[in-house]
Amino acid sequence: xxxxxxxxxxxxxxxxxxxxxxxxxxxxxxxxxxxxxxxxxxxxxxxxxxxxxxxxxxxxxxxxxxxxxxxxxxxxxxxxxxxxxxxxxxxxxxxxxxxxxxxxxxxxxxxxxxxxxxxxxxxxxxxxxxxxxxxxxxxxxxxxxxxxxxxxxxxxxxxxxxxxxxxxxxxxxxxxxxxxxxxxxxxxxxxxxxxxxxxxxxxxxxxxxxxxxxxxxx
Numbered sequence: 502x503x504x505x506x507x508x509x510x511x512x513x514x515x516x517x518x519x520x521x522x523x524x525x526x527x528x529x530x531x532x533x534x535x536x537x538x539x540x541x542x543x544x545x546x547x548x549x550x551x552x553x554x555x556x557x558x559x560x561x562x563x564x565x566x567x568x569x570x571x572x573x574x575x576x577x578x579x580x581x582x583x584x585x586x587x588x589x590x591x592x593x594x595x596x597x598x599x600x601x602x603x604x605x606x607x608x609x610x611x612x613x614x615x616x617x618x619x620x621x622x623x624x625x626x627x628x629x630x631x632x633x634x635x636x637x638x639x640x641x642x643x644x645x646x647x648x649x650x651x652x653x654x655x656x657x658x659x660x661x662x663x664x665x666x667x668x669x670x671x672x673x674x675x676x677x678x679x680x681x682x683x684x685x686x687x688x689x690x691x692x693x694x695x696x697x698x699x700x701x702x703x704x705x706x707x708x709x710x711x712x713x714x715x716x717x718x719x
Contacts, residue, residue: 608683
């Protein structure tokens with residue numbers, strides 16, 4: 502994985518210490534990379550706790566994945582801590598055998614992560630439609646605000662849907678539905694509850710609009 506992606510994960514998910522699934526390529530070099538991670542964990546150079554350390558040790562010692570399922574290694578990984586550390590970023594980005602890191606808990610937003618552009622756009626449109634039900638776009642406009650929404654591909658491996666509310670001159674609030682983690686980010690901050698329905702986004706939007714109007718008219 503590119504250092505750019507890992508560094509962005511460290512910034513974007515500061516409070517997340519989830520169970521992640523690290524998928525390795527089916528090669529001897531990938532096992533060597535796993536062995537390097539295991540060694541660095543034992544040395545305390547990288548903060549990571551394997552879900553099944555016995556299996557990891559067996560793979561490293563035998564030099565054999567055994568089966569494809571074993572290439573998907575579960576681990577507890579405090580992203581916001583580990584991925585702000587240059588050692589961790591360097592270690593993981595140098596590993597050609599590390600194919601991907603994904604969060605273990607599945608979320609409907611994960612469907613945005615696909616190499617098929619048409620499918621990605623379909624998912625974005627479906628989720629956006631759910632979030633903007635009940636005429637909320639018209640309601641926001643009736644208050645004199647502008648609501649923009651679109652797919653964020655600033656880092657294509659970490660896509661998201663971005664909602665932006667402005668008064669025409671300045672942005673009031675930015676909401677990001679993050680595909681990788683399933684989290685809702687408001688003005689860059691991860692919210693305590695993961696995305697589950699469009700109602701959450703509508704509530705955040707209307708609360709922000711009402712709060713802004715009250716401040717301006719106080």
